[in-house]
Amino acid sequence: MEIFEKTNKVLKLLSNAVSEGIVVVNTKQIIVATNQASNVLFGYNEDELIGKPLETLIPQKYHHNHSSHVDSFLKHSDKRKMGHGRDLYGLRKDGTTFPVEAGLNPFNIYGNNYVMALVIDITVRKKAEEELKHWANIFHESLNEIFIFDAKHLNFLNVNTGAQNNIGYSLEELKKMTPIDIKPEYTEEQFRESIKPLLNGTEAKISFITVHERKNGTTYPVEVHLQRSFSSEGETLVAIILDITERVNYTAKLEKTVEERTQRLQEALHKEKELNELKTKFLSLVSHEFKTPLSGILTSSTLIGKYTNTEQQEKRDKHIKTIQSKVKYLNNIINDFLSIERLESGKVNYKFSKFSLSKVINEVIYDANMLLKEGQNISYPDGIENIVLNFDEKILELILTNLINNAIKYSPEYTTIDVSAEFNNSGLKITVKDQGIGIPKKEQKFLFNRYFRAENALLTQGTGIGLNIVKSHLENLGGTINFISSEEKGSVFTVIIPQE
Secondary structure (H helix, E strand, O other): OHHHHOOHHHHHHHHOOOOOEEEEEEOOOEEEEEOHHHHHHHOOOOOOOOOOEHHHHOOHHHHHHHHHHHHHHHHHOOOEEOOOOOOEEEEOOOOOEEEEEEEEEEEEEOOEEEEEEEEEEOHHHHHHHHHHHHHHHHHHHOOOEEEEEEOOOOOEEEEOHHHHHHHOOOHHHHOOOOHHHHOOOOOHHHHHHHHHHHHOOOOOEEEEEEEEEOOOOOEEEEEEEEEEEEEOOEEEEEEEEEEOHHHHHHHHHHHHHHHHHHHHHHHHHHHHHHHHHHHHHHHHHHHHHHHHHHHHHHHHHHHHOOOOOHHHHHHHHHHHHHHHHHHHHHHHHHHHHHHHHHHHHOOOOOOEEEEEHHHHHHHHHHHHHHHOOOOOEEEOOOOOOOOEEEEEHHHHHHHHHHHHHHHHHOOOOOOEEEEEEEEEOOEEEEEEEOOOOOOOHHHHHHOOOOOOOOHHHOOOOOOOOHHHHHHHHHHHOOOEEEEEEEOOOEEEEEEEEOOO
């Protein structure tokens, strides 16, 4: 150390002129000299470090490896950077640490070996590197696609991992491509036109929605945010791409939901309108259909009171029959309304049993004969004596009563109502044919609607609910009802009763 002191003054003059910190140690790793820059760097006064071990300037956690590294360096005696490939840190007098870069230079004076370390505080550089690394990580780890391409030639310069994974091309492949290669909707001319606002400085950023095409040929919707930038490679454009597949799907789903709900609302409003119209029709119908027979009942009951003599019994019987007929008609209307209520509420209980078809037809035709107009007759079906059905007997009676009574009501005098029955592949086919007024063609599609009355039947007594009830029961039981009709020529109604 005494030998080193002989040249110390000269060394100090030289070293103090150097901006880097200089620390000189002997082979025992004892500090023998420092310059002003190193004293300031580590927070010591002049000559305060002389004679102290080099580890004074090294954080405790690095002590166990430091001595062996220095010994190895002294044996090889070549210039090198200290801690190559590792992060180095210095320890200030106040206990704080900071990143350093150290260059080691061996030398010999008066037969003694020394090492001079040039120490540089790289805090600013380290922070910049960490920030750069941080932004590089953000670039590559971003789930959004990021493309950087040359503004002049449009060649891709860099593409992050998220974009490579989504679009299916490697970085090497993409560097041979341009945005036009992944945008099937654009030509180069169109694309260059779209980025003009960026290049001429009129816009700082532009955004648009387009479609990207993957390597496998599939496409997906994207939202592009494009802005101008500059790098060592010149003027560039940076594109941040958002895959909006989910957004588009959600929007489409939302639009579909809105459309469906709007449609349901319109249907509900239409249904409400129909119900209001039905309510009006119902009230009008009840008023008319109940008023007419009640008026007849009142008239007949009043007249009966006037026929007090025994010889007037025939006249009394006539009015009694009228009253009975009107009461039965009112009872049928009430039953029809009750049937509608049960059908709508789902409270209909069907009772299947085996019975003779001829029994039901005989009863229905017997009751219908009381309604026949002058000259009308009912043609009884042939060959039904041995037909046995497994069905709801009361429902079949209701169906036949409705069809035969309608045929009588809407047919003129001196006509025949033909009733036939036969089996086919679908079950028992029953047909009721009349020679009545028929149903206008333009109104036939409404025939089974509740309360519907054709224009040519408005003056004829009726509720317009019978056929609706018949159709509802048949549909519930797996049967069908159809018809063909021509005005002034008559109608043919066909019912299929399913049978196993």
